[in-house]
Amino acid sequence: xxxxxxxxYDVARRAGVSQSTVSRALRDDPRVVExxxxxxxxxxxxxxxxxxxTARSLITRKSSTIGVVSGDLHNPSYPTLVNTLQDCFAxxxxxxxxxSDRTEGSLEKDILALRGGLVDGVVFISSRLDSPIVSxxxxxxxxLVILNRDVDDRLVGRVDRVTSDNIGGGRLVAENLVAMGxxxxxxxxxxxENPSIRLxxxxxxxxxxxxxxxxxxxxxxxxxxxxxxxxxxxxxxxGGKERPTAVFCATDYIAYGTxxxxxxxxxxxxxxxxxxxxxxxxxxxxxxxDLTTVRQPLEDMAAAAADLLLARIYGDESEAVHRNFDVAWxxxxxxxxxxxxxxxxxxxx
Numbered sequence: 342x343x344x345x346x347x348x349x350y351d352v353a354r355r356a357g358v359s360q361s362t363v364s365r366a367l368r369d370d371p372r373v374v375e376x377x378x379x380x381x382x383x384x385x386x387x388x389x390x391x392x393x394x395t396a397r398s399l400i401t402r403k404s405s406t407i408g409v410v411s412g413d414l415h416n417p418s419y420p421t422l423v424n425t426l427q428d429c430f431a432x433x434x435x436x437x438x439x440x441s442d443r444t445e446g447s448l449e450k451d452i453l454a455l456r457g458g459l460v461d462g463v464v465f466i467s468s469r470l471d472s473p474i475v476s477x478x479x480x481x482x483x484x485l486v487i488l489n490r491d492v493d494d495r496l497v498g499r500v501d502r503v504t505s506d507n508i509g510g511g512r513l514v515a516e517n518l519v520a521m522g523x524x525x526x527x528x529x530x531x532x533x534e535n536p537s538i539r540l541x542x543x544x545x546x547x548x549x550x551x552x553x554x555x556x557x558x559x560x561x562x563x564x565x566x567x568x569x570x571x572x573x574x575x576x577x578x579x580g581g582k583e584r585p586t587a588v589f590c591a592t593d594y595i596a597y598g599t600x601x602x603x604x605x606x607x608x609x610x611x612x613x614x615x616x617x618x619x620x621x622x623x624x625x626x627x628x629x630x631d632l633t634t635v636r637q638p639l640e641d642m643a644a645a646a647a648d649l650l651l652a653r654i655y656g657d658e659s660e661a662v663h664r665n666f667d668v669a670w671x672x673x674x675x676x677x678x679x680x681x682x683x684x685x686x687x688x689x690x
Contacts, residue, residue, distance in 0.1 A: 347385075347388045347389050347390040348390070349363045349364060349367075349390065351388065351390070352381065352384060352385050352388060352390050355384055355388065356380065356381050356384050358377070358381065362377070362381070363381055363385070365378075366378040366381035366382060367381065367382065367385060405434060405435055405436060405461065406435065406436045406437070406438050406459065406460045406461060407426075407430050407435050407436070407437050407438070407460055407461060407462055407463070407464065407650065408437075408438050408440060408459070408460035408462070408463040408464070409423055409426055409427075409437050409438070409439050409440065409463070409464050409466065410440045410441075410463060410464070410465045410466065410467045411423055411439060411440070411441055411466050411467060412441075412466065412467045413441075413567070414441070415567070416566060416567065416592075416594050417593070417594060417622045417623070417624060418489070418592070418593075418594065418620055418622060418639060419466065421622065421623070421639045421640065421643075422466050422488060422489060422639055422642075422643045423437075423439065423466075425639070425640045425643035425644060425647075426464055426488075426643050426646065426647055429643065429644055429647035429648075430647055430651075433647075433651055435461070435651075438459070438460055460483075461484065461654050462483065462484035462485065462486075462650045462651075462653060462654050463478060463483055463484070463485045463486075463650075464485075464486050464488050464646050464647070464650055465478075465485060465486070465487050465488065465490070466487075466488045466489055466490065467490075475487075475492075475496065475500070476495075476496070479496075479499050479500055484650055484653035484654050485500055485501065485650075485653075486500070486501045486502065486503065486646045486649050486650045486653075487500055487501070487502040487503070488502070488503050488642060488643060488646040489503070489504065489505070489537065489637075489639070489642060490502070490504065490535075490536060490537055491504050491507060491536035491537050491539075491540050492536060493536060497663075498660075498661050499661060500661055501646075501649045501650070501653065501661055501662045501663075502661075502662075502663050502664075503642050503643075503645045503646045503649065503663075503664045503666070504537070504642075504663070504664070504665050504666070505637035505638070505642065505665065505666045505667070505668050506665055506666070506667055506668050507537050507540035507541040507544060507668075508540050508541070508543055508544035508547070509544060509667075509668060510541060510544060510619060510635040510637065510668040511540070511541040511542060511543065511544025511545035511546075511547075511548065512544040512545065512547060512548035513544075513548075513635055513668065513669075513670050514545055514548070514589050514617055514619070514635060514670075515544075515545050515546075515547075515548025515549045515551075515552065515554075515589075516548055516552070517617075517670055517672075517676075518587050518589070518615065518617065518676070519548075519549070519552045519554055521587070521615070521676065521677065521678040521679055522678050522679035523585075523586050523587040523615065523679045524554050524586075524679075525557065525560065525583070525584075525585040525586050525587070526549065526554070526556060526560065526585055526586070526587045526588070526589060527560035527561070527562070527574075527578045527579075527584075527585035527587070527588040527589070528542065528545065528556060528560065528561045528562070528588070528589050528591070529561075529562045529563075529564075529570065529571055529574035529575065529578070529588060529589070529590045529591065529595055529596075529599055530542055530561070530562075530563050530590075530591040530595070531563065531564070531565065531566040531570070531591050531592065531595070532563065532564075532565070532566075533563075535566070538566070538591050541591055541619060542591065545589060557585075560578055560585045560588075562574030562577055562578055566591070566592055566594060566595060567594055567595070567598070568594055568595065568597045568598035568601070569598060570595050570598060571590055571594070571595035571596055571597060571598025571599040571600075571601070571602065572598035572599070572601050572602050573598075573602075574588075574590075574595070574598075574599060574602070575588070575598060575599035575600075575601070575602025575603060575606075576602045576605070576606065579602060579603060579606055579608060579614060580602075580606055584614070585614070586613075586614060586615065586679045587614065587615040587616070587617065587676065587679070588614065588615070588616050588617070589617050589619075590616065590617065590618050590619065591619055592618060592619050592620055593618035593619060593620040593621065593622045593624070593625045593632060593634055594620075594622070595618070596616055596617070596618030596619075596625075596630075596632055596634070596675075597618075597624075597630060597632075599616050600616055600630060600632070600675065603616065610675050611674065611675055611676050611677035612677070612680060613680075615633070615675065615676035615677055615679075616632070616633070616675045616676065617632075617633050617634060617635075617675070617676050618632045618633070618634040618635075618675075619634055619635045619637075620634060620635070620636075620637060620639070621634045621635065621636035621637065621671050625671075625673070626673070630675070631673045631674035631675055632673055632675045633671065633672055633673045633674070633675045633676035634671050634673070635668050635669070635670060635671065636668060636669045636670075636671045637666065637668050638666055641666060642664075642666055645664050645666075649662055649664070
């Protein structure tokens, strides 16, 4: 056939069937007898037939594409979520269009384009829930699931969301560090505009308060959710007098920077300072980090988000769903019982 594109009509003529039968066979429609279906599929492959996505979309009024709005992919938690979503949607014959919120102003333009039918639904894993675009997507009736992000009260009950128990996780950190004898505990965290970070910190503070160990505000450092914040916070909190004996980092990504800070200050982890993260990313189990942390089941959460979104795309109109996954304490080598009870100022390093 030279350079001419092979059409479904060409396949139908070679197979001796109707064009509609070819379309059904290539969609694995059970109404086509299995032998005929397999023969048509083999013939289409042999002839080099590629389905015309645009034409199919005009017929089905579906793009077979899911939009995934992600934060900075340098943060290892985002690739974990995105890869799981891609696998789940691929099994259901959907492609993923990945949008990033890294460039100021670009996300708003990209989201506006989605309104024109570019995607059949959206999974939102960016931390930018303060943006009006989330409310706009809800108002546009685009099927939407918020993943790994708690939402403010104004969005509760309006959108499907999949989270983990951030308050319970923060409390777990407080309880375990105090049980190890730590009373001077630092916190290196992200922006409070991020609802998940805010709830995680609330659980941590409430847990300490309940145990009679309120946090010293001098031991708090806040910045972006990245390793640079962990490094800067670690140098600030651990490099002076009366340093904390333990530091809770609101994410594993922050904790990696804090471990780096301890090494630069020649502090032994966990002998002189314990470091705890949150997420249990794959890298946290590596010997170089050996990070004690709180596990949230990111792959399970992403799979649940995919299922929820597909249900909405297929017509589920029930009330908004909130799935909240349990978290767990994961003990490794970066945290240990306090070996330095407070007896006054600690040597300045």
